[in-house]
Amino acid sequence: MTYILYIIMGLFVVVFQTTLPMHFRIFASMYDLFLLFVVYLGFYRPIREGLPFVILFGFVMDGMSGGPFGLYMSCYFWLYAGMLLLTRFMRVSNNLILPLVVVGCVFIQNLVFLGTMAVFVPDVKVPTLSYQRVVVQLIWAVVTGPIFILIFRGWHQNLEKWLKTFEPEYR
Amino acid sequence: MFSKKMILIVGAIILIAVNIIILSVNSQERTPSTRVGQFTIFLISPFQNSISSSIHFLENIWRYYFDLVGVAQQNDALSKKLMAANSKINRLREIELSHARIEQLLEFKSELKRQVVAAAIVGKDPSPWYKTVIIDKGRDSGVQRGMPVVTPKGIAGLIMDASDAYAKVLLIEDQNSAVDALVQGTRARGIIKGEPSGLLSLYYVLRRHTVAKGDIIISSGLDGVFPKGLQIGYVHEVNKPSSGIFQEVFVTPFVDFEKLEEVLILTDVPQPEELSDT
Numbered sequence: 001m002t003y004i005l006y007i008i009m010g011l012f013v014v015v016f017q018t019t020l021p022m023h024f025r026i027f028a029s030m031y032d033l034f035l036l037f038v039v040y041l042g043f044y045r046p047i048r049e050g051l052p053f054v055i056l057f058g059f060v061m062d063g064m065s066g067g068p069f070g071l072y073m074s075c076y077f078w079l080y081a082g083m084l085l086l087t088r089f090m091r092v093s094n095n096l097i098l099p100l101v102v103v104g105c106v107f108i109q110n111l112v113f114l115g116t117m118a119v120f121v122p123d124v125k126v127p128t129l130s131y132q133r134v135v136v137q138l139i140w141a142v143v144t145g146p147i148f149i150l151i152f153r154g155w156h157q158n159l160e161k162w163l164k165t166f167e168p169e170y171r
Numbered sequence: 172m173f174s175k176k177m178i179l180i181v182g183a184i185i186l187i188a189v190n191i192i193i194l195s196v197n198s199q200e201r202t203p204s205t206r207v208g209q210f211t212i213f214l215i216s217p218f219q220n221s222i223s224s225s226i227h228f229l230e231n232i233w234r235y236y237f238d239l240v241g242v243a244q245q246n247d248a249l250s251k252k253l254m255a256a257n258s259k260i261n262r263l264r265e266i267e268l269s270h271a272r273i274e275q276l277l278e279f280k281s282e283l284k285r286q287v288v289a290a291a292i293v294g295k296d297p298s299p300w301y302k303t304v305i306i307d308k309g310r311d312s313g314v315q316r317g318m319p320v321v322t323p324k325g326i327a328g329l330i331m332d333a334s335d336a337y338a339k340v341l342l343i344e345d346q347n348s349a350v351d352a353l354v355q356g357t358r359a360r361g362i363i364k365g366e367p368s369g370l371l372s373l374y375y376v377l378r379r380h381t382v383a384k385g386d387i388i389i390s391s392g393l394d395g396v397f398p399k400g401l402q403i404g405y406v407h408e409v410n411k412p413s414s415g416i417f418q419e420v421f422v423t424p425f426v427d428f429e430k431l432e433e434v435l436i437l438t439d440v441p442q443p444e445e446l447s448d449t
Contacts, residue, residue, distance in 0.1 A: 014215055014297065018215070019293070062208070064294070071194060113300045
């Protein structure tokens with residue numbers, strides 16, 4: 001059931017960020033919402049749940065994007081690994097660190113994308129105004145990121161409780 | 172022999188190295204057509220299509236509601252304009268008939284040379300750093316990788332990957348895109364590439380060629396992808412640096428990529444012998 005929930009939410013995120021910015025300009029500067037899943041899975045869920053999902057949706061995003069194939073997957077994988085590492089040194093139950101972590105992920109992803117363009121695309125010009133785009137993304141991330149993660153965490157916990165009521169030993 | 176920490180560090184270094192090599196290889200081969208890519212387009216695009224259709228439907232309802240509010244006031248004003256317009260109708264009818272004849276001739280001519288497939292845009296690139304869109308026509312409609320994508324205003328891009336019912340288009344505003352182009356007036360040649368600012372750049376134009384602001388840029392047909400003579404944009408700015416053999420030419424595209432909704436795909440990709448004729 002958890003995997004189905006992840007797949008539905010993942011598909012929703014991919015469709016959301018590839019469709020809505022075309023119609024509503026306000027979403028054009030939105031950050032990659034999938035990073036919230038990376039943080040959520042890294043912080044609160046076991047590796048056997050998180051890793052396959054991170055890799056799978058990295059592939060999906062690479063398929064939809066015009067960037068080099070593997071860029072999204074690499075980015076998600078290493079950020080996920082970073083989240084796992086963070087859980088060893090920080091108390092992830094403290095929700096106050098969420099804004100910092102989300103902002104960090106968005107910043108690193110932009111850095112990786114711009115770096116990849118700068119290194120691999122011939123004659124590339126890194127946008128001089130790209131910092132504005134990144135700053136807007138960071139503001140979006142710090143405001144909405146922790147809220148989305150906490151809401152999703154609440155949903156997931158409630159869903160798991162509800163599913164447990166169907167288990168024989170619970171009755 | 173080795174500690175667990177040492178094995179972890181060595182493992183991570185090997186993973187990073189392999190990762191960089193894979194990214195490097197994928198970047199060399201700019202538009203890899205992979206089964207995974209095609210499968211993800213096949214998987215995601217129907218959802219994008221339905222969401223886009225729903226949003227269009229809601230937008231129409233919203234727009235028509237506000238239209239009705241103002242329609243009573245417009246009615247009075249339009250009644251007055253109607254009288255004046257009637258007198259113009261006779262004159263315009265003559266022009267229209269003449270235009271229709273010319274259009275029929277042009278359509279006939281273009282139909283003989285090029286076959287096109289019309290498509291609607293249903294999705295865009297998830298990353299703001301890359302400029303691609305998903306269209307609702309794929310291999311089933313004869314769309315294949317490498318085919319040029321145009322609009323009535325000019326060149327839009329080329330097909331990067333195609334699944335059965337959908338395809339991914341690399342727009343010419345992307346920095347990975349390249350179109351062999353000419354300045355229409357002076358025939359100065361260069362390569363059009365995307366700029367981060369949203370403009371295009373005409374690279375490798377020799378300093379000795381005269382390029383002026385407002386000059387029209389067209390495709391040269393020498394890249395083997397875009398037919399000769401398709402409009403791309405007009406010159407926005409020309410800079411001649413104090414050194415170097417090339418000048419910097421910035422071009423404003425005719426196509427407004429922010430408002431792009433429908434495109435045409437030229438499905439008869441020119442063969443080498445056709446190119447040599449041009």
